[in-house]
Amino acid sequence: MCPMTPSISAVPAGASLDWNAVAAETRTHLQRMIRINTVNPPGSELGLAKYLDETLTAEGIETHLFEPSPGRAAFVARLRGDGSRRPVIIMAHMDVVGVERAKWSVDPFAAEIKGGYLYGRGAIDDKGMLAANLETILLLKRHVVDTGGRLSRDVIFVANSDEEAGGEYGMGWLVANHRELIDAEFAVNEGGRTRIVKGKPLYVAVQNTEKVAHVVMVTARGPSGHASVPLEGNAVFRLGRALAAIGEHREPVKMTPMTRAFFGQLATVWPNDRERRAMADVASRDAARVNRGARVLVAIPVFDAVLRTGISATIVNGGIRANVIPTEATATLNIRTLPGQSIERAVARLRRAVKDSSVTLTITERGEDSPASDFSSPMFRAIAETVRDLAPRMVTVPYMSTGATDSARLRRLGMQAFGILPFPMNPDDEDRMHGNDERIPLASLDFGTRLIYGAIHRVTR
Numbered sequence: 196m197c198p199m200t201p202s203i204s205a206v207p208a209g210a211s212l213d214w215n216a217v218a219a220e221t222r223t224h225l226q227r228m229i230r231i232n233t234v235n236p237p238g239s240e241l242g243l244a245k246y247l248d249e250t251l252t253a254e255g256i257e258t259h260l261f262e263p264s265p266g267r268a269a270f271v272a273r274l275r276g277d278g279s280r281r282p283v284i285i286m287a288h289m290d291v292v293g294v295e296r297a298k299w300s301v302d303p304f305a306a307e308i309k310g311g312y313l314y315g316r317g318a319i320d321d322k323g324m325l326a327a328n329l330e331t332i333l334l335l336k337r338h339v340v341d342t343g344g345r346l347s348r349d350v351i352f353v354a355n356s357d358e359e360a361g362g363e364y365g366m367g368w369l370v371a372n373h374r375e376l377i378d379a380e381f382a383v384n385e386g387g388r389t390r391i392v393k394g395k396p397l398y399v400a401v402q403n404t405e406k407v408a409h410v411v412m413v414t415a416r417g418p419s420g421h422a423s424v425p426l427e428g429n430a431v432f433r434l435g436r437a438l439a440a441i442g443e444h445r446e447p448v449k450m451t452p453m454t455r456a457f458f459g460q461l462a463t464v465w466p467n468d469r470e471r472r473a474m475a476d477v478a479s480r481d482a483a484r485v486n487r488g489a490r491v492l493v494a495i496p497v498f499d500a501v502l503r504t505g506i507s508a509t510i511v512n513g514g515i516r517a518n519v520i521p522t523e524a525t526a527t528l529n530i531r532t533l534p535g536q537s538i539e540r541a542v543a544r545l546r547r548a549v550k551d552s553s554v555t556l557t558i559t560e561r562g563e564d565s566p567a568s569d570f571s572s573p574m575f576r577a578i579a580e581t582v583r584d585l586a587p588r589m590v591t592v593p594y595m596s597t598g599a600t601d602s603a604r605l606r607r608l609g610m611q612a613f614g615i616l617p618f619p620m621n622p623d624d625e626d627r628m629h630g631n632d633e634r635i636p637l638a639s640l641d642f643g644t645r646l647i648y649g650a651i652h653r654v655t656r
């Protein structure tokens with residue numbers, strides 16, 4: 196038996212359900228959804244939205260299907276509760292990123308099952324969660340509502356388009372046009388991680404806040420001329436020196452209540468002694484220990500990225516001919532600030548690091564901050580308690596994602612949004628997201644379905 200297959204007796208929420216039948220049904224829905232090609236662009240999510248609409252309508256669930264632009268779709272379904280509490284949203288996006296077909300060992304849209312995995316574009320981002328959400332609302336309808344049970348709040352199922360390309364026809368459209376349909380206290384979205392480390396399912400990271408993305412242009416200027424006469428102040432060399440200085444620069448470590456909780460709890464389960472001590476160190480309130488811990492964690496890029504504002508160089512441009520010294524050379528930096536940190540101050544620190552007045556740094560795109568969701572709220576607790584039931588040795592930790600998600604939009608509207616990826620995965624499987632041979636372990640699909648169902652069942656009691 197796979198070590199992560201939860202034992203049925205450990206699931207009080209829905210203990211009477213036939214979980215084998217549930218797993219088979221979820222798998223079938225996921226296969227059908229992968230076979231509906233929603234590569235964005237162009238997205239063409241309408242076909243998939245119709246599939247959801249038919250499936251839910253057939254079971255007597257209220258649905259709303261919109262076509263924000265031809266072929267695109269916004270889909271909302273609602274299970275009514277008694278209204279004693281405000282609604283909860285479960286959401287997922289229907290579009291997927293493109294494929295390099297030649298690099299796949301299977302047809303990315305055939306949804307083939309092989310060796311305990313279901314393969315296909317979208318299996319983990321984000322059709323797996325869409326299938327688990329779909330199964331959750333179906334189970335709540337059949338086993339709570341239809342049996343005379345009570346839901347203390349409405350459950351709103353949202354399937355949106357265009358997440359992979361900015362959300363203009365997706366969440367952005369829904370918020371602008373049908374705000375009344377997505378008014379809720381809590382939302383559960385993609386954006387977290389459920390990690391298997393060295394073969395052991397270790398932790399569920401629930402995203403409650405995210406870094407803020409900005410774009411900064413670095414421009415170096417100098418005299419132009421024929422390449423046969425080398426000139427002092429050549430813009431390309433200047434840019435090179437500036438980029439080297441930026442590459443060496445590290446933003447200061449900044450601990451927040453969230454990162455303290457994240458590393459503090461991870462330190463209780465982490466397998467490597469040295470790293471475990473470093474996690475306990477950064478979670479302490481002693482500045483010397485924080486610095487000592489951060490020096491160890493810097494070696495793990497995903498952890499270093501939650502400790503400080505991160506700077507990545509992404510594009511370099513300059514010059515027109517092999518024998519002409521250009522007057523200008525530019526580089527694009529993608530900077531992700533910690534929530535609440537100022538991009539201006541980060542850029543001022545970079546200017547000091549560059550130490551060259553003929554190099555300018557300009558903020559060309561500015562991200563918007565959103566308030567963090569409360570990790571002591573009933574929704575977070577419901578997730579953590581369900582994890583404890585399913586896998587008593589795993590811990591649930593709050594988490595700041597380094598990437599941007601639709602949840603930021605919801606948080607700015609005053610909702611408590613939480614990001615999960617409820618499927619336990621080792622790094623190799625997780626790295627296939629947006630890559631080749633994307634796949635979901637079937638046991639993890641099963642675990643994720645139970646996790647979402649269990650958490651939503653708890654928070655609607």
Ligand SMILES: [Zn+2]
Pocket residue numbers: 288320321358385
């Ligand atoms: Zn996604």
